[in-house]
Amino acid sequence: MPSPSDLLERWLDAVVATPGLTALKDRAEARRVLLDDALAGLELVSRFGGAIVDVGSGGGTPGIPLAASLPDRPVTLLEAERRKAEFLERWTPELPNLDVVWGRAESQAVESYGVAVAKALAAPPVAAEWCLPLVEVGGAAILWVGPSADAAAVAAVGVRLNAEPEEAPSGFIVLRKTGPTPPGFPRRPGVAKKRPLA
Numbered sequence: 001m002p003s004p005s006d007l008l009e010r011w012l013d014a015v016v017a018t019p020g021l022t023a024l025k026d027r028a029e030a031r032r033v034l035l036d037d038a039l040a041g042l043e044l045v046s047r048f049g050g051a052i053v054d055v056g057s058g059g060g061t062p063g064i065p066l067a068a069s070l071p072d073r074p075v076t077l078l079e080a081e082r083r084k085a086e087f088l089e090r091w092t093p094e095l096p097n098l099d100v101v102w103g104r105a106e107s108q109a110v111e112s113y114g115v116a117v118a119k120a121l122a123a124p125p126v127a128a129e130w131c132l133p134l135v136e137v138g139g140a141a142i143l144w145v146g147p148s149a150d151a152a153a154v155a156a157v158g159v160r161l162n163a164e165p166e167e168a169p170s171g172f173i174v175l176r177k178t179g180p181t182p183p184g185f186p187r188r189p190g191v192a193k194k195r196p197l198a
């Protein structure tokens with residue numbers, strides 16, 4: 001089995017070289033955004049147990065760096081675009097804890113994971129609405145966010161979906177699920193974006 005760092009280097013090369021996966025062409029910048037930023041969430045993810053789902057994994061971040069770093073945790077890469085899901089499948093033979101689901105967050109079975117992570121999936125309130133139904137009670141949705149993210153709007157989505165904000169370092173919003181997914185969620189595919197909760 002190749003070492004995790006060797007695997008991550010080859011994965012980075014492949015993401016940068018494959019058209020349509022990332023706009024980043026500079027290898028150093030790609031490393032910072034796709035790999036280093038993903039691993040900045042490692043300690044946060046480790047606070048919560050159970051299986052991990054990376055919602056809207058794209059070229060595989062943060063899910064692939066997390067899977068390589070947490071070999072005892074099952075990691076699912078959930079991706080709506082078939083071509084991206086096919087790219088992600090290439091990495092499953094090398095990471096026994098990794099699997100890939102081609103589909104939308106809104107169409108998955110609810111409460112199947114301990115942690116849902118999302119980076120650049122959608123506006124944070126929409127990303128929170130998509131992630132929270134996937135998480136078991138006691139688990140968490142962990143969002144990688146930019147400096148302009150509206151934490152109050154995300155917290156308002158949490159109230160609707162039985163989740164509370166937790167302390168998190170800058171660049172992250174964490175919502176811990178405190179009760180079951182309320183009736184009516186997840187809303188039909190596309191509705192969260194068209195009619196955001198907050």
Ligand SMILES: C[S@@+](CC[C@H](N)C(=O)[O-])C[C@H]1O[C@@H](n2cnc3c(N)ncnc32)[C@H](O)[C@@H]1O
Binds near residue numbers: 079103119120
């Ligand atoms: C901007 S990309 C970000 C990809 C990656 N997380 C990153 O940080 O580079 C957002 C991805 O989310 C996927 N996506 C959008 N809506 C989705 C949904 N409802 N369920 C699953 N995937 C979705 C898109 O196909 C796209 O690949």
